[in-house]
Amino acid sequence: MKYWLMKSEPSVYGIDDLARDGVTGWEGVRNYQARNFMRDDMQLGDLALFYHSNANPPGVAGIMRVVREAYPDDTAEDEKSPYFDAKWVAAGKPNRWVRVDLELVEKFAQEVSLQALRADTKLAGLMVTRKGCRLSIQPVEKRHFLRICKLGQTCL
Numbered sequence: 417m418k419y420w421l422m423k424s425e426p427s428v429y430g431i432d433d434l435a436r437d438g439v440t441g442w443e444g445v446r447n448y449q450a451r452n453f454m455r456d457d458m459q460l461g462d463l464a465l466f467y468h469s470n471a472n473p474p475g476v477a478g479i480m481r482v483v484r485e486a487y488p489d490d491t492a493e494d495e496k497s498p499y500f501d502a503k504w505v506a507a508g509k510p511n512r513w514v515r516v517d518l519e520l521v522e523k524f525a526q527e528v529s530l531q532a533l534r535a536d537t538k539l540a541g542l543m544v545t546r547k548g549c550r551l552s553i554q555p556v557e558k559r560h561f562l563r564i565c566k567l568g569q570t571c572l
Contacts (some may be wrong), residue, residue, distance in 0.1 A: 418457060419561040420464035421544055422480070422518075423552045431466045431477040434520045439483060441515045443491045444499035450553040455486040455514045457555070464518065465556060465564060467544065468527070475529035476564055484517035524568030538563050 422442060424430065434440055445451055462482040468474055491497040492513040493505055504512060534545045543554040556564075 418459065418462045419556040419558055420453070420458065420462060421467050421476070421554045421556050422464045423467045423469040423544075425470040426468045426477075427470070430468060431520070431523050434466065434480065434518070435523060439517055439519045441484075441489075441517050443489050443515045444497075445489070445513065445515065445552060446499065446501070447552060450551055451512075451514055453553045453555065454516050458482050458485060458516050460485060463521065463561065465561065466520075469552075473529040473531060475527045475532070476524065476568060477527050478523040478568070479521040479565065479570065480518040481521050482516050483519045486514040486516055489513040489515040522570050524570055526567075526569050528564055528567045532567060533564070536563065536567065 426432075429440070442454070445454065460482055464480045464482070465476045466478045466480050468477050488511050489499070490511070491499040492501040492511050494500055501511075501513065530544070533539055533542060539545060539560055542556070542560050543549050543551070
């Protein structure tokens, strides 16, 4: 099993939306490295931290599980989607983007802010705490994952 951190702006899609929906396709990823993590490395059962980015404060809100491995992200071909890839479609090239499906495992009793992540010495090296690290999907070490779960007061 692998562990991940996946970012979403709560104004676009937050953990409460996932709680309502039960399962969601993680669409709109338009960064090659993040796409490659989903396409090449994510497997059924992997766990991911749901991170609210561009929030006040930003932080980890809960845990998700991969319930469907990578498949084509059709929003790239939908002209009405904010994730439409006009340049690629106009060139007549096949869809290059993927998504995975995730289900909610647990919403944290208390969100773990970015400030709290940075302040915790046990989380040294956690990618999201590095200045300038904007990658929307990041691998997380198991020890970091478990520490964040503890900070979020989860029963895992």
